[in-house]
Amino acid sequence: MSNVVPEHKSSKRGTVSIDFKTWGPFVALVVLALLGVLINPAFLGLDNLANMLTRSAFIGIIAVGATFVITAGGLDLSVGSMAAFIAGVMIILMNGVLEQFGPGLVTVSIGVGASLILGVGAGFINGIVTTKGRIEAFIVTLGTMGIYRSLVTYLADGGTLTLDWNVRDVYRPVYYDSLLGIPIPVWVFLFVAVTGYILLNYTRFGRYCFAIGSNEKVAEYSAIHVDRVKTLTYVMQGVCVSLATIIYVPRLGSASAATGVLWELEAIAAVIIGGTVLKGGHGRIWGTVVGAIMLTMIGNILNLTDAISNYLNGTVQGIIIIVAVYLQRAAWRKGEP
Amino acid sequence: MESIHDSVLAGRRICRSFSGNQVLFDVDLVLRAGEVHALLGENGAGKSTLVRILAGYLSPSSGDVLVGGEQRQYRSSGEAESDGIVMIHQELALADQLSVEENIFLGREIRQGPFLDRSAMRARCREALAALESDVDPRQRIKELSTSDQQMVEIAKAITHDVRVLIMDEPTAALTEHEVQVLFALIARLRERGVAILYISHKLREIAQIADRVTVLRDGRLIETGLASAYDTEELSRLMVGREITEMYPARAVVSEQAPVVLEARDIVVPRAVHHASFSLRQGEVLGFGGVVGAGRTALIESILGLRRRSAGQVLHKGQPVIFRHLRDAVRHRIAYLTEDRKGKGLVLNMGLRPNLTLMNLRDYCHPLIDRRREDQAFDAAVERFDIRLRTQASTVAELSGGNQQKLLLAKVMSIDPEIVIINEPTRGIDVGTKQEIYHFIRELTDAGKSVILISSEMSELIGLSHRVAVMCAGVLTGILEEEQISEQEIMQYASGIKGVGADEQRRA
Numbered sequence: 001m002s003n004v005v006p007e008h009k010s011s012k013r014g015t016v017s018i019d020f021k022t023w024g025p026f027v028a029l030v031v032l033a034l035l036g037v038l039i040n041p042a043f044l045g046l047d048n049l050a051n052m053l054t055r056s057a058f059i060g061i062i063a064v065g066a067t068f069v070i071t072a073g074g075l076d077l078s079v080g081s082m083a084a085f086i087a088g089v090m091i092i093l094m095n096g097v098l099e100q101f102g103p104g105l106v107t108v109s110i111g112v113g114a115s116l117i118l119g120v121g122a123g124f125i126n127g128i129v130t131t132k133g134r135i136e137a138f139i140v141t142l143g144t145m146g147i148y149r150s151l152v153t154y155l156a157d158g159g160t161l162t163l164d165w166n167v168r169d170v171y172r173p174v175y176y177d178s179l180l181g182i183p184i185p186v187w188v189f190l191f192v193a194v195t196g197y198i199l200l201n202y203t204r205f206g207r208y209c210f211a212i213g214s215n216e217k218v219a220e221y222s223a224i225h226v227d228r229v230k231t232l233t234y235v236m237q238g239v240c241v242s243l244a245t246i247i248y249v250p251r252l253g254s255a256s257a258a259t260g261v262l263w264e265l266e267a268i269a270a271v272i273i274g275g276t277v278l279k280g281g282h283g284r285i286w287g288t289v290v291g292a293i294m295l296t297m298i299g300n301i302l303n304l305t306d307a308i309s310n311y312l313n314g315t316v317q318g319i320i321i322i323v324a325v326y327l328q329r330a331a332w333r334k335g336e337p
Numbered sequence: 338m339e340s341i342h343d344s345v346l347a348g349r350r351i352c353r354s355f356s357g358n359q360v361l362f363d364v365d366l367v368l369r370a371g372e373v374h375a376l377l378g379e380n381g382a383g384k385s386t387l388v389r390i391l392a393g394y395l396s397p398s399s400g401d402v403l404v405g406g407e408q409r410q411y412r413s414s415g416e417a418e419s420d421g422i423v424m425i426h427q428e429l430a431l432a433d434q435l436s437v438e439e440n441i442f443l444g445r446e447i448r449q450g451p452f453l454d455r456s457a458m459r460a461r462c463r464e465a466l467a468a469l470e471s472d473v474d475p476r477q478r479i480k481e482l483s484t485s486d487q488q489m490v491e492i493a494k495a496i497t498h499d500v501r502v503l504i505m506d507e508p509t510a511a512l513t514e515h516e517v518q519v520l521f522a523l524i525a526r527l528r529e530r531g532v533a534i535l536y537i538s539h540k541l542r543e544i545a546q547i548a549d550r551v552t553v554l555r556d557g558r559l560i561e562t563g564l565a566s567a568y569d570t571e572e573l574s575r576l577m578v579g580r581e582i583t584e585m586y587p588a589r590a591v592v593s594e595q596a597p598v599v600l601e602a603r604d605i606v607v608p609r610a611v612h613h614a615s616f617s618l619r620q621g622e623v624l625g626f627g628g629v630v631g632a633g634r635t636a637l638i639e640s641i642l643g644l645r646r647r648s649a650g651q652v653l654h655k656g657q658p659v660i661f662r663h664l665r666d667a668v669r670h671r672i673a674y675l676t677e678d679r680k681g682k683g684l685v686l687n688m689g690l691r692p693n694l695t696l697m698n699l700r701d702y703c704h705p706l707i708d709r710r711r712e713d714q715a716f717d718a719a720v721e722r723f724d725i726r727l728r729t730q731a732s733t734v735a736e737l738s739g740g741n742q743q744k745l746l747l748a749k750v751m752s753i754d755p756e757i758v759i760i761n762e763p764t765r766g767i768d769v770g771t772k773q774e775i776y777h778f779i780r781e782l783t784d785a786g787k788s789v790i791l792i793s794s795e796m797s798e799l800i801g802l803s804h805r806v807a808v809m810c811a812g813v814l815t816g817i818l819e820e821e822q823i824s825e826q827e828i829m830q831y832a833s834g835i836k837g838v839g840a841d842e843q844r845r846a
Contacts, residue, residue: 204699204700204703204707207696207707210685214687215681215685217678217681217682218685218696219696220644220682221664221674221682221683222697222749223665223667223668224665225663281687282687
């Protein structure tokens with residue numbers, strides 16, 4: 001029993017809601033930043049901003065990949081475990097080849113190469129099982145999530161894998177150094193975001209993601225290789241996880257069963273806050289970037305104030321996610337014909 | 338003249354706008370008890386908006402809805418339903434995973450105390466289905482039913498209401514010939530019981546058969562209303578379109594005897610759908626495919642194009658054996674396929690018009706990034722060539738009328754510049770004017786040396802356009818009719834398996 005659609009939908013209101021849909025995440029980010037400044041002027045300090053962006057880079061890079069998966073109507077729950085697993089293998093491998101190649105560029109390159117191969121492979125497995133096996137992405141990636149998590153626990157024998165100090169010294173700059181005053185992870189984040197933006201909005205691949213997420217049948221009848229495109233989104237997700245892991249490993253120099261826990265949910269949250277539709281068909285890279293920064297910013301602001309306990313970080317994040325989506329949905333509804 | 342006061346349902350001076358764009362202008366409509374009232378008009382004329390207002394799904398911008406002479410302001414379709422005004426939708430609105438009986442009583446379950454009275458509901462559900470001569474089991478899930486059975490459930494749902502006014506929006510679009518006759522018998526019975534029926538259809542033959550009165554809308558305005566017997570079909574088409582419709586079907590192009598065979602199918606078998614079907618298509622020819630819904634025509638064609646699996650058979654393109662594993666392979670051989678399911682498979686409804694147009698041939702607009710300007714140019718060209726009418730700047734396909742959607746879909750599949758065009762039910766749910774444009778477009782294709790396969794359930798279309806007609810019945814290609822053999826009666830006999838290949842087996846089955 002549907003309700004009567006009322007008539008008062010002047011074009012004026014339509015444009016207002018569309019604008020809100022596009023700019024909503026940005027407006028929210030500015031509001032949050034203003035709040036941060038009011039709470040503690042140190043918030044705007046260059047050190048703090050750089051630190052915040054660097055931290056948001058991990059989730060941000062992963063979330064850019066997730067934007068493709070979700071836009072094409074999929075979902076990847078395995079990214080957090082995948083990151084932990086890749087980090088674990090990287091550390092073992094680099095420690096292993098240390099004797100042969102010494103603590104130099106070669107050793108680190110081997111680690112980085114392995115990371116990319118594992119990322120592509122893991123993404124490919126998620127994609128191929130989802131498409132060829134005709135199994136829901138939720139189920140497949142729930143499975144691989146458990147597998148990678150247990151594999152890293154097994155590799156670490158329940159403990160922690162630690163990167164050799166000598167290698168760490170060589171590898172450190174990837175996380176801690178800056179280029180033109182901007183930390184390297186932020187550069188990587190920016191690179192991934194710009195590449196993602198171009199791919200999603202200006203290439204066939206991106207257009208196909210939109211079409212498949214909206215209606216797979218139409219895509220199939222438009223002579224699009226649906227399975228191929230969907231698999232490719234998971235591969236891209238894998239590459240993003242791999243890149244995030246490459247800049248994460250030098251930060252702590254270790255991996256354990258606790259590495260990357262709940263990253264998948266943070267990445268999905270960033271995507272959703274950014275205005276991508278969870279059931280697919282519409283995706284926005286810059287929204288995702290803003291979403292990722294917002295999630296980190298909340299933690300950062302709570303760190304700068306005593307008014308709210310830092311332990312309530314999750315609560316604030318949760319509220320913001322729900323409010324953001326509520327506002328978007330209200331906008332969607334108004335925009336309907 | 339007719340008085341609003343002895344009507345069961347009436348609309349008085351109804352106007353309606355959507356975001357500043359007026360689609361209905363002062364429309365009056367009076368429905369009397371025990372009449373079948375046909376509502377006619379081209380796609381986008383405002384018929385659906387008008388009936389949605391009358392059934393309480395939309396509110397008018399101005400004007401009144403009157404029930405039994407009293408003014409009503411419905412806030413939901415549920416309120417209209419409790420007044421006995423029930424609408425059967427063009428797009429089926431059933432819950433896939435629920436059973437037939439659960440759907441029929443959805444939202445108004447019969448209860449005994451706090452519990453569902455399943456046996457009472459099943460009994461009433463059986464009654465309604467029996468009245469429709471439908472053998473659907475009330476316990477079956479909707480998703481297990483064929484489209485025509487689903488349509489029957491939708492109708493059964495409406496008649497289990499205590500109905501005074503029944504509004505039907507294109508009810509026969511997905512029904513087989515037999516089911517249509519059953520539906521008409523039911524309509525006659527309802528009319529005798531004093532139910533008023535408002536009937537929307539593009540099939541003028543149906544109107545002539547069942548309507549007592551007709552109302553014609555054009556561009557949101559009331560053009561004419563009066564006794565159905567006062568108009569013949571030519572007159573009605575003229576009123577709908579606003580101009581004389583001459584030569585609905587253009588004369589066929591001549592196909593020379595030496596025209597080469599461009600596509601040939603041998604012994605195609607699709608499990609549970611097609612048994613050993615063979616046919617060939619010559620250059621410049623229109624090969625029609627007749628038969629009832631579910632006879633296997635779509636399965637046969639889609640198995641050739643790589644959209645469905647086939648278990649046996651060979652396809653030859655210009656004499657060379659080919660295997661299309663994916664529709665893309667067929668597209669590479671310049672074969673275009675226009676699906677019959679415009680909204681489910683043809684166009685992405687919530688996407689813009691330009692991306693829909695270029696989706697099939699996006700490669701041509703990439704070097705390597707998508708060139709939006711060229712997309713725009715292509716779109717403007719398509720609007721021109723296919724006469725897509727944009728009354729406002731529609732931002733998504735969902736906002737277009739059915740006829741314009743069909744033209745956009747046609748433009749989309751034509752973007753690959755095909756040599757062979759396979760068109761499945763090109764005029765389903767489409768008004769006369771657009772139909773005629775599509776028929777002339779098919780003629781242009783054959784003039785340009787392209788070959789066309791036309792799958793259609795509309796007999797006159799097959800007869801009017803095809804050089805040869807292949808007829809299928811229950812998965813068997815019963816025969817290919819040529820020249821003077823092509824007549825309604827012949828097609829019917831082949832389609833029901835009385836004549837042609839496998840007629841004996843059909844009779845035994």
